[in-house]
Amino acid sequence: MITGITAPSPASGLASRRGTFAGGGGGGGGGVGRGPLSRVAISVRRSPSSLRVAAGARAEPGSVREWIERNLDAGAVTDVSRGGSSGWAEFSTYTTESGKRFFVKTSRRDPSMFIGEGAGLNAMFETNTLAIPRVYYAGATPEGSREGNSFIVMDHLNFGGRGDQAEFGRQLALMHAATPAVEEARAGKFGFTVDNTCGDTPQPNGWMDDWVQFYLERRIRHQLRLARDSTLTELGEKVCERAPLWFEPCGAIKPSILHGDLWSGNIGTVDGKPSVFDPAVYYGHSEAEFGMSWCAGFSQKFYDAYFEVLPKVETHFEERRQLYLLYHYLNHYNLFGGGYRGQCVGIMKGLLA
Structure with missing residues (x-):
């Protein structure tokens, strides 16, 4: 199992305070002196305060759908809605039988962009202030996947316009x-x-x-x-x-x-x-x-x-x-x-x- 940025699965209830995310994002990158970026991944598992980057990590074999079903304790994926792109990434919403929804981005680029984005979002999420999607995985796609070279999975938030x-x-x-x-x-x-x-x-x-x-x-x-x-x-x-x-x-x-x-x-x-x-x-x-x-x-x-x-x-x-x-x-x-x-x-x- 991948370790890196670790935090509870959504089924634990500790991550459920963020709703559903319909936007996209992008800052990413790799660590100074931490080796090739394509060999780094983050995965959110248990301790929300642990923000680490593990070299050599890669998702287990299978599709992004299978990764969600295997790791996020939200049940089987019942619907995948494709929609939107940023020019370098494609966006999808994965709905599970528990009702939990995840926002997923896939890309043909190396994982560095998503790793930087995921680490940053989770660091802001930890402050419990602004509404920030929790990231569960950012890194290389599963071996044999046809879904690009990298992906990121986060809570899906219903995003609205400017507020107060x-x-x-x-x-x-x-x-x-x-x-x-x-x-x-x-x-x-x-x-x-x-x-x-x-x-x-x-x-x-x-x-x-x-x-x-x-x-x-x-x-x-x-x-x-x-x-x-x-x-x-x-x-x-x-x-x-x-x-x-x-x-x-x-x-x-x-x-x-x-x-x-x-x-x-x-x-x-x-x-x-x-x-x-x-x-x-x-x-x-x-x-x-x-x-x-x-x-x-x-x-x-x-x-x-x-x-x-x-x-x-x-x-x-x-x-x-x-x-x-x-x-x-x-x-x-x-x-x-x-x-x-x-x-x-x-x-x-x-x-x-």
């Missing part, structure tokens, strides 16, 4: 304030158990003790290296030299679980409760979650409720916000090119003014 902004702000802040589910983060380190992606861009998450150095190296300089643009690199290095000053008012920064790619398309509700999906999860400074605020549609009610739970550090807040925006603008430039370069230059020149 104040409640979303409050629940997001509570998620950021929650005790980390991962041992390294509880010890004060920044990063995540696996690398993943932000969009299609690799996002390195190797653990570091210092938040500012993590962010500058794993986020800003990483994007600058991908851009291979001398002007951006020159400006970026000057920004990195100045950046530590902007964090001095924050004191000791504690690792918070971050969604990592929080824009309007990844936000909704489940039975009226705020929900997020399609993450690029890591443990970092809570303010970094606002890096996609330029296309997230956060209202003043959202911010008021958020900062009521986690008070705002006013001094140099705007400089830090711009630095967090910069990562995502650089990422968009690396993904899409075009006018995003000018916006990156503008942010950096503003920070250096």
Whole structure:
């Protein structure tokens, strides 16, 4: 049996507080120094607090349907509804005789995307704040399967539109304030158990003790290296030299679980409760979650409720916000090119003014 990320099966009742998931997601990746990503899998079995990645794991022979019937204590699969895709993955809903439904994605890609997504969703799920689907398996398909090279199985949530902004702000802040589910983060380190992606861009998450150095190296300089643009690199290095000053008012920064790619398309509700999906999860400074605020549609009610739970550090807040925006603008430039370069230059020149 596969071990890795372990938690109860849905029949235990401990996972039943999440309804059914009709959305999709995607941040994924592999661990730094953990071997080939195609040889890593996660499986949710017993202890929900155990978030580990096991190398060399692969689903037992058979189909995805058989894996669900064999491992999730929900009875036989009575219906499989195909519907939707993300361009690199196909989506299905599996209904079982117990009435339990599972959202499944399959892909011809290696398992790294699903592994990163699964580990991130489960880490957020552990906070018991926002409505997050619990992931039961993410990794390679069963040997001999015709269903691609990888798959992920999670609770199926009935996903709705945007809900109350104040409640979303409050629940997001509570998620950021929650005790980390991962041992390294509880010890004060920044990063995540696996690398993943932000969009299609690799996002390195190797653990570091210092938040500012993590962010500058794993986020800003990483994007600058991908851009291979001398002007951006020159400006970026000057920004990195100045950046530590902007964090001095924050004191000791504690690792918070971050969604990592929080824009309007990844936000909704489940039975009226705020929900997020399609993450690029890591443990970092809570303010970094606002890096996609330029296309997230956060209202003043959202911010008021958020900062009521986690008070705002006013001094140099705007400089830090711009630095967090910069990562995502650089990422968009690396993904899409075009006018995003000018916006990156503008942010950096503003920070250096």
